[in-house]
Amino acid sequence: MLRKSHQAGDFVKSPAVVKASANLILTRLQVTDEIDLQIDSQTILARSTAKVSDSIAKTIIIGSGPAGWSAAIYAARANLQPILYEGTYKPEMIPLGQLAFTTEVENFAGFPAGNIRAFVESAVAKDRHYNLPPAPAGHEKDGQPHYAVQGTELMELMKQQALNFGTEVISDDIESVDFSGDVHTLKPASGEAVQAHTVIIATGARANYLGLPSEEEYKNKGVSACAVCDGALPIYRSKPLAVVGGGDSAVEEATYLANLANADTIYMVVRRDQMRASKVMQERALSHPNISVLWNSTVGEVRGDGKLVNGLRIDSTVDDSSRDLEVGGMFVAIGHTPNTSFLNNAVEMNEKGYIQWAKPFRTNTSVEGVYAAGDVADDYYRQAITSAGTGCMAALDAERYLAERE
Numbered sequence: 001m002l003r004k005s006h007q008a009g010d011f012v013k014s015p016a017v018v019k020a021s022a023n024l025i026l027t028r029l030q031v032t033d034e035i036d037l038q039i040d041s042q043t044i045l046a047r048s049t050a051k052v053s054d055s056i057a058k059t060i061i062i063g064s065g066p067a068g069w070s071a072a073i074y075a076a077r078a079n080l081q082p083i084l085y086e087g088t089y090k091p092e093m094i095p096l097g098q099l100a101f102t103t104e105v106e107n108f109a110g111f112p113a114g115n116i117r118a119f120v121e122s123a124v125a126k127d128r129h130y131n132l133p134p135a136p137a138g139h140e141k142d143g144q145p146h147y148a149v150q151g152t153e154l155m156e157l158m159k160q161q162a163l164n165f166g167t168e169v170i171s172d173d174i175e176s177v178d179f180s181g182d183v184h185t186l187k188p189a190s191g192e193a194v195q196a197h198t199v200i201i202a203t204g205a206r207a208n209y210l211g212l213p214s215e216e217e218y219k220n221k222g223v224s225a226c227a228v229c230d231g232a233l234p235i236y237r238s239k240p241l242a243v244v245g246g247g248d249s250a251v252e253e254a255t256y257l258a259n260l261a262n263a264d265t266i267y268m269v270v271r272r273d274q275m276r277a278s279k280v281m282q283e284r285a286l287s288h289p290n291i292s293v294l295w296n297s298t299v300g301e302v303r304g305d306g307k308l309v310n311g312l313r314i315d316s317t318v319d320d321s322s323r324d325l326e327v328g329g330m331f332v333a334i335g336h337t338p339n340t341s342f343l344n345n346a347v348e349m350n351e352k353g354y355i356q357w358a359k360p361f362r363t364n365t366s367v368e369g370v371y372a373a374g375d376v377a378d379d380y381y382r383q384a385i386t387s388a389g390t391g392c393m394a395a396l397d398a399e400r401y402l403a404e405r406e
């Protein structure tokens, strides 16, 4: 049973197009059972007891971040009739991916600051406007809203673009997979198993946080898990900042912040009296004039004025002492967890649990016809634009694989 499905027709107005879209749904699902179609000028809702497994899909995409939508756009335009499982709402991961957790995105090419909202509202189907965050207050130029695209806006645009080309979107998680046969089988959390000739895994990797309630309260208000993404935003600019963690990526984040123009002191909060980072990376941090390391320390509380972070309570890990640290932001760099557990090692992973690409400059996994895109296979760049890039590559790889077999 489909729990909820969006089609290209979500955003159609003319009755002829509505009818065509309804037919598309019928054909795609090979519906034989009871159908309840509700059609109005904006929305098509198909509720059916039919099984999607009646047919073998050319391509199923798992995940709805930049990698998933970009793969869907390419696959749909190549007539692979992609079906995309967008996941469900959980505290650590939501449909539309990690960017839906953040505010302004200043580094996605093609989206300079401007009156973004007017464009987003004109492009995204009205019935999803409820999902758009309020435009940031006070960001105006010449009396018009003027800000960088927000994470959720950017993701809604990607979703709309995929829908416009006919991607079928299913709001469910894939719970398990069987890649042992020629045709691949996926088991959604609700409903029957589905089969596909090619599968694109784009399930991302979630950032690990400390788990403090005060950290949760100040996410996007001075707490972030990505310095390269957020460090240059105005709320962090020219302020002392803390980076939590002692591994290579913590050093990278601290160095990135310390090298920004007008950087103030960057404090690294390290649990032990030494770092996990490699010798070279440690040297880089310790020799940087803007970086100061707080050894044997952990963050006990994030403090702020209700709007923005203004300090941290730093607790000692060796005695009961605590101290206050004045900072304008905290970057958590204690690793990421790739969303791969549902795969149960059906494809080869690296030692950190990320999917291993099997060929250089290709998105092939160790299983024929199964591709991986975005952060789920990339623990190095972890950016929206690189994820979108490998999403495109995965769709092209799938298309060529299918073409060779025809």
Ligand SMILES: Cc1cc2nc3c(=O)[nH]c(=O)nc-3n(C[C@H](O)[C@H](O)[C@H](O)COP(=O)(O)OP(=O)(O)OC[C@H]3O[C@@H](n4cnc5c(N)ncnc54)[C@H](O)[C@@H]3O)c2cc1C
Pocket (backbone or CB within 6 Å): 062, 063, 064, 065, 066, 067, 068, 085, 086, 087, 088, 093, 094, 095, 096, 097, 098, 099, 101, 102, 104, 105, 106, 107, 108, 172, 173, 174, 175, 202, 203, 204, 205, 206, 207, 224, 225, 226, 229, 230, 339, 342, 373, 374, 375, 376, 382, 383, 384, 385, 387
């Ligand atoms: C706070 C924050 C701010 C950031 N800011 C920026 C920025 O400004 N610029 C930038 O370039 N990058 C930024 N990033 C990084 C960027 O968000 C990621 O690199 C990018 O989202 C990765 O895209 P992805 O498609 O690989 O995966 P994700 O965006 O992680 O999406 C994965 C999707 O898969 C779904 N999923 C997972 N498991 C399943 C399953 N079993 N079945 C179905 N669906 C599933 C999830 O629900 C999710 O929707 C930021 C990250 C964070 C955490």
